[in-house]
Amino acid sequence: MYMQGLCKRVELIALVFSSILLSPFAPIASASEAQKVADPKKITDAQWRKKLTPAQYEVTRQKGTERAFSGKYWDNHEKGDYKCSNCGARLFVSGDKFDSGTGWPSFDRPVDSRDVQISKDRSFGVERDEVTCSHCGAHLGHVFDDGPAATTGKRYCINSASLDFKPLSSSPSQIDCKANKK
Numbered sequence: 001m002y003m004q005g006l007c008k009r010v011e012l013i014a015l016v017f018s019s020i021l022l023s024p025f026a027p028i029a030s031a032s033e034a035q036k037v038a039d040p041k042k043i044t045d046a047q048w049r050k051k052l053t054p055a056q057y058e059v060t061r062q063k064g065t066e067r068a069f070s071g072k073y074w075d076n077h078e079k080g081d082y083k084c085s086n087c088g089a090r091l092f093v094s095g096d097k098f099d100s101g102t103g104w105p106s107f108d109r110p111v112d113s114r115d116v117q118i119s120k121d122r123s124f125g126v127e128r129d130e131v132t133c134s135h136c137g138a139h140l141g142h143v144f145d146d147g148p149a150a151t152t153g154k155r156y157c158i159n160s161a162s163l164d165f166k167p168l169s170s171s172p173s174q175i176d177c178k179a180n181k182k
């Protein structure tokens with residue numbers, strides 16, 4: 001009984017996930033699909049505008065910033081991977097996320113420093129370090145030096161709209177579930 005109930009739940013989660021993936025608001029490609037795109041940097045602005053949601057386009061392609069506490073992930077405590085919402089590259093993981101109190105998802109480091117690019121942003125009369133996805137050029141957010149002193153001291157302040165969260169439990173084994181059904 002318990003296993004059946006669990007399987008039903010797992011199947012429901014799988015169903016919800018597949019419908020999210022098939023929706024027009026889904027990111028352009030998963031990590032494996034992203035590899036098929038020869039060079040995401042060659043995708044034109046018009047193509048991005050068509051493929052992304054207005055919020056994703058505004059943040060990632062127009063260097064916008066979502067309002068604090070408005071995004072999907074600032075208060076997300078689930079375990080999993082945070083991928084680029086534009087190209088599917090795995091950029092951050094839940095283990096490096098911390099509660100910064102700022103209202104934006106905050107990480108003390110990227111998965112691999114080669115996956116993000118840091119450059120000077122002098123907009124609004126202040127100098128900040130902008131963080132972009134190395135793979136597709138999407139604007140992700142900014143990095144500051146007021147992160148947890150016990151680890152890196154860095155605070156990667158990232159927009160939820162730039163990210164696509166994949167929970168660790170998002171790959172239920174359909175075969176195991178079927179095997180448990182009587």
Ligand SMILES: [Zn+2]
Nearest residue numbers: 084087133136
């Ligand atoms: Zn990207």
